[in-house]
Amino acid sequence: MDHPIRQSKSCYEEELLNLPVFKQKLADRMDIEKIERPILHTATSLRPRWITAVTAIAALCLITFVYPTVAEYFNSFQNDRFDPGITTAVANGYSQKIDQSVTDQGITLHVADILIDSMRLVVSYEVEQNGERSPDILYGAYALTDLDGNKISGSSLIGTGFDKDQSFGYFQLNLPSTEEQQLLLHVDIHKIQTYWNPEPHGTEHVTSGNWNLTIPIDLSQSKEATRGFAVEEDYTSPSGDILTLQQFTFAPSMIRFQIDSKNPFISDFGYEIKDERGDTVLYYDPLNNIKLWTWLSFQSMVDPKNQEITQYFSNIAPLPAGQRYTLEINGVWRVEPINFAIPLDSAATEQKPILGAYQDSGFAITKFEMTPDSSDQTFTVTVDLHGDKLPYSWNLAWKLEDEHGTRYAITYPESKTGLPFSFNNDRSYKIDETLVFKDIPSGQKSLKLILENFPHHEALNWKIPFTVPK
Amino acid sequence: MLPEELEQWSDRYAQRLVRLAYTYSRDWGSAEDRVQDAFLKAYQVRHQYRAERGELFSWLAKIVINECRMMVRRSWRERVMDILPERSSESTEDLYLAHLSKQQIYQTVLELPEFVRTPIVLHYYEDLSVEEIAQIIGKPSGTIKSRLWRGRARLRQMLEEEHAHGPSHQTIEKLL
Numbered sequence: 001m002d003h004p005i006r007q008s009k010s011c012y013e014e015e016l017l018n019l020p021v022f023k024q025k026l027a028d029r030m031d032i033e034k035i036e037r038p039i040l041h042t043a044t045s046l047r048p049r050w051i052t053a054v055t056a057i058a059a060l061c062l063i064t065f066v067y068p069t070v071a072e073y074f075n076s077f078q079n080d081r082f083d084p085g086i087t088t089a090v091a092n093g094y095s096q097k098i099d100q101s102v103t104d105q106g107i108t109l110h111v112a113d114i115l116i117d118s119m120r121l122v123v124s125y126e127v128e129q130n131g132e133r134s135p136d137i138l139y140g141a142y143a144l145t146d147l148d149g150n151k152i153s154g155s156s157l158i159g160t161g162f163d164k165d166q167s168f169g170y171f172q173l174n175l176p177s178t179e180e181q182q183l184l185l186h187v188d189i190h191k192i193q194t195y196w197n198p199e200p201h202g203t204e205h206v207t208s209g210n211w212n213l214t215i216p217i218d219l220s221q222s223k224e225a226t227r228g229f230a231v232e233e234d235y236t237s238p239s240g241d242i243l244t245l246q247q248f249t250f251a252p253s254m255i256r257f258q259i260d261s262k263n264p265f266i267s268d269f270g271y272e273i274k275d276e277r278g279d280t281v282l283y284y285d286p287l288n289n290i291k292l293w294t295w296l297s298f299q300s301m302v303d304p305k306n307q308e309i310t311q312y313f314s315n316i317a318p319l320p321a322g323q324r325y326t327l328e329i330n331g332v333w334r335v336e337p338i339n340f341a342i343p344l345d346s347a348a349t350e351q352k353p354i355l356g357a358y359q360d361s362g363f364a365i366t367k368f369e370m371t372p373d374s375s376d377q378t379f380t381v382t383v384d385l386h387g388d389k390l391p392y393s394w395n396l397a398w399k400l401e402d403e404h405g406t407r408y409a410i411t412y413p414e415s416k417t418g419l420p421f422s423f424n425n426d427r428s429y430k431i432d433e434t435l436v437f438k439d440i441p442s443g444q445k446s447l448k449l450i451l452e453n454f455p456h457h458e459a460l461n462w463k464i465p466f467t468v469p470k
Numbered sequence: 471m472l473p474e475e476l477e478q479w480s481d482r483y484a485q486r487l488v489r490l491a492y493t494y495s496r497d498w499g500s501a502e503d504r505v506q507d508a509f510l511k512a513y514q515v516r517h518q519y520r521a522e523r524g525e526l527f528s529w530l531a532k533i534v535i536n537e538c539r540m541m542v543r544r545s546w547r548e549r550v551m552d553i554l555p556e557r558s559s560e561s562t563e564d565l566y567l568a569h570l571s572k573q574q575i576y577q578t579v580l581e582l583p584e585f586v587r588t589p590i591v592l593h594y595y596e597d598l599s600v601e602e603i604a605q606i607i608g609k610p611s612g613t614i615k616s617r618l619w620r621g622r623a624r625l626r627q628m629l630e631e632e633h634a635h636g637p638s639h640q641t642i643e644k645l646l
Contacts, residue, residue, distance in 0.1 A: 004575060005594040005622070011576035012595040015498060017485045026480065026506050027472045422498045 018425055032280060085317040086122055089115055089253035094222055104209035106130075107192055109138070111213055112168065114185075117253040118219060118226040119175050119315070121185065126168040127192055135169030140189035140211075142173070146180045175219075183217040226251040227469050235462045237332065245327075246311070248466050255468070256315045257327060263334065264310045267392075267455065270331035271314070276324050282316060286333060286392065322470045329462040333392055333455055340451040341401070344368045344383070353386075358454060360428075361389045365449065372442065381437040383449060388430040392455035399450045400437045407450065411438040476513055483527055484509075486596060487534050493580055493591050494538035508534040524605045528598070532606045535588060570629060578628050586621030589614050 089095070094116055101110040108128040115122035127136035144152040154176030173185075189211040228249045235243045241263050249256040259269070272283040319325060342356040342365060353364040367384035381400055390396075395417055399407040410417065414436035423429045435449075472480065484505060491501035512519075512533050519529050579590055592598045592606065600618070604611045 003594065004570070005579065005590065005625070008572040008575040008579065009595045011572050012489060012579075012591070015489065015492065017488050017502070019480065019484060022484055022488075022502060022506075023472055023477070023480045025502070026476060026509060029506060029510065030472070030476075427499070 015422060021425075085117075085253035086115055088318050089117055089222075092252060094225075094252045096218065098215055100213050100215060102211045102213055104211055105207050107207055107209065107211075109189060109192070109211040109213070111187070111215060114215065114217065115253065116217060116219060116222050117175070118222040118251045119249070119254060119256060121173045121175060121217065122170055122253075123173070123185070123187075123215075124168055124170045129194075133168070134194070137169075137193040138171075138189045138211075139191035139193065140187070142188065143186045144173075144175075144217075145184050145186065147182050147184060149184075152176060152178055152180065152183060178219075181218070181220045181223065183219060185215040185217050187211075187213045187215065222252050229466070229469075231464060231466075233464060235329075235460070237458055237460055239458055241332075241458075243332070243460075243462070245462075245464055250318070250469055253318065254315050255318055256313050259312045259314070259329075260309050261312065262307065262309055264308075265334045265336045266310065266312055266332055267335045268333045269312070269314060269329055270333075271327060271329045273316070273319070274326045274328060281319065281325070284314075284316075285331075319468050321468050324465065324467045327464045327466060329460050329464075331457055331459050333457050335392070335453050335455045337452060338454045340454070342449045342451075344381075344447045344449055358451065361387060361391070361454075363387050363451075370440075370444075373439075377442055378438075379440045379442055379444070381440050381447065383435040383437075385433045385435060385449075386430070387433070389424070389428045390431065390455075391428060391457060396431075396454070397452040398433075398435050399452055400435075400440065401448045401450045402440070402444050403446045408437045408440055410435045414438070473513070475516060476509055479509055479512075479526075479530065483530055486527070487530060490531060490588075490591060490596065491534055491538050493587060494535075494584070496580060504537045505534055508537045511537070524602065528602055528606050531592070531596075532608070535606065539584070574629065575625070578625055581628065582621055582624055586617045586624055589617045590621040590625070593618055 095113050096116055097113045098111045099113070101108050103109075106129060110126045110128065112124045112126065114124070125135075125138070126133045127138075129136075142155075144155050146152065156174045189209075191206055191208050192211070193206045226249065228247050230247045231245045232247075233245045235245070237243065241261060244260045246258040246260050249258070268286040270285045272280050275281050338358070340356070340358045342354060342363065344365070345354065345368070353366045354368070356363040356365075364386045365383055366386060367382065369382045370379045371382065372379050383400075385398075387396070398410055398417075400410075401407045416434045417431075440447075487505045487508070488498070488501045491504040492498055495501045495504065508530065512530055519526065579587060582590065588607065589603050592603045593600070598606070600611050600614045604614045607614065609617075
């Protein structure tokens with residue numbers, strides 16, 4: 001009889017690939033990315049083995065005696081899906097050697113270097129313990145201050161990454177706008193989780209301790225290389241939203257375009273960038289093919305007319321200097337408040353799922369359970385929910401509402417929301433969630449599950465030409 | 471139209487490789503994208519593949535795994551990570567697992583840490599031998615055997631915790 005894990009293989013094989021669509025997308029990418037059949041040089045194939053051996057030994061020496069740096073790592077990486085902005089900026093000399101270490105609990109946290117862009121920092125690190133180095137997961141906090149210790153607010157973590165084969169990890173921070181040229185980055189780690197298990201009989205575990213580093217950041221070089229160009233162009237969407245493209249900013253590792261709107265519910269834009277020939281050099285669709293490294297951030301503020309607006313910053317990889325392009329914004333996603341209710345009935349759920357539908361999306365509640373706590377004063381409510389034909393991969397905001405209209409939020413970490421999810425052939429997506437609501441007062445006669453937000457897409461046709469400065 | 475090699479790779483291996491990539495991304499669309507990335511990269515360096523060093527599937531799987539590992543989480547809105555339990559079970563897990571549903575086991579396999587999940591997926595779902603897995607992952611066979619053992623033990627522990635206490639995922643504060 002098959003091992004139980006192997007018996008679950010049918011679940012692994014449940015999802016079927018649409019092969020013709022897959023191959024067509026692959027063919028399209030070959031055209032767009034201009035993938036060419038490699039030319040096989042005779043010299044390469046006859047390359048003497050001793051050269052290969054020397055290269056291997058040199059690489060081994062590098063790993064053994066030197067902490068790798070962001071510069072070395074990203075300079076060696078050619079995949080343009082892995083943020084070519086970092087590669088570009090490193091190649092142009094915007095990484096700063098740090099070489100700081102701190103040891104606690106027998107574990108050493110080492111920061112090798114930092115890529116300093118005027119709008120972001122990329123910090124590379126390694127964790128060394130038991131003679132091994134690995135990109136262990138860091139838990140803690142950071143703060144940016146000026147040299148006098150005054151906090152610079154507005155920064156946020158925008159990504160983390162690690163590569164076991166290279167043994168180091170990195171994290172990226174969004175930098176707020178500041179007049180300061182010199183900053184201090186305070187990194188305070190209180191927990192390190194061993195993610196990559198040392199072999200052969202190591203144990204993965206979490207170690208608490210204190211690993212504190214203060215890293216000087218010199219922004220002067222990257223600020224000098226950063227240029228902003230005001231655009232201030234308005235566009236009215238078909239639904240009446242006024243969007244204002246305020247400016248383009250060209251920094252060493254990225255290009256940013258800022259769109260202002262009074263609508264605070266925008267979650268993303270879809271866009272393409274075309275060159276002078278009309279060829280697409282970048283396209284971004286939140287649901288689909290993400291061509292190059294992109295991310296969206298935003299902040300709310302009050303404009304000179306004392307109106308609340310939200311500034312949306314779309315950040316993309318650099319483009320060649322001196323070239324002209326057109327930014328074509330083709331769509332906007334909004335996640336807007338709604339008030340969609342599904343009455344909960346435990347007896348009915350035992351018979352068959354409770355169904356609900358909002359626009360084209362369907363929901364099925366397969367389990368609704370109320371578990372009393374030890375004192376019988378409160379309950380824990382558990383709801384298993386399946387959603388289908390959802391238009392966007394955005395976590396839905398569910399609440400529980402009692403007969404008095406009081407709403408209760410779901411409890412983390414007990415609730416599993418949005419995971420796992422998968423896509424239908426038409427790119428709508430489906431989810432299976434377990435929502436847990438704790439401390440619900442006893443004596444409830446009726447409860448409802450409330451959906452408080454929902455994604456909507458609106459097509460746009462907004463074209464803005466720009467030139468990358470030299 | 472695809473070149474002949476990519477056509478063949480897609481016909482023979484795309485389905486299996488996308489399933490493998492899915493165990494990393496938990497998103498079918500992203501999994502397809504990673505496999506396409508891997509195919510395009512592999513196509514450009516396909517002269518480096520040597521049949522005497524192993525099956526083509528293994529070579530492609532290695533590139534797909536590398537693409538998945540290199541995937542950096544871009545979304546600034548991303549939220550949770552699982553905390554890894556501190557103890558490892560040494561009890562015989564096979565009998566325990568036999569009483570669970572396939573879906574439970576599969577979903578929990580997806581939640582295993584990568585270093586044990588990938589050997590489990592390649593061995594039990596892709597029916598690869600320890601030696602083939604060792605070649606893909608680039609570790610000795612002994613290491614793969616150890617990871618398979620640890621993966622099964624971890625799987626049992628996670629399923630036991632889910633059964634006893636309900637969903638055990640904990641939100642960990644990340645580097646903020």
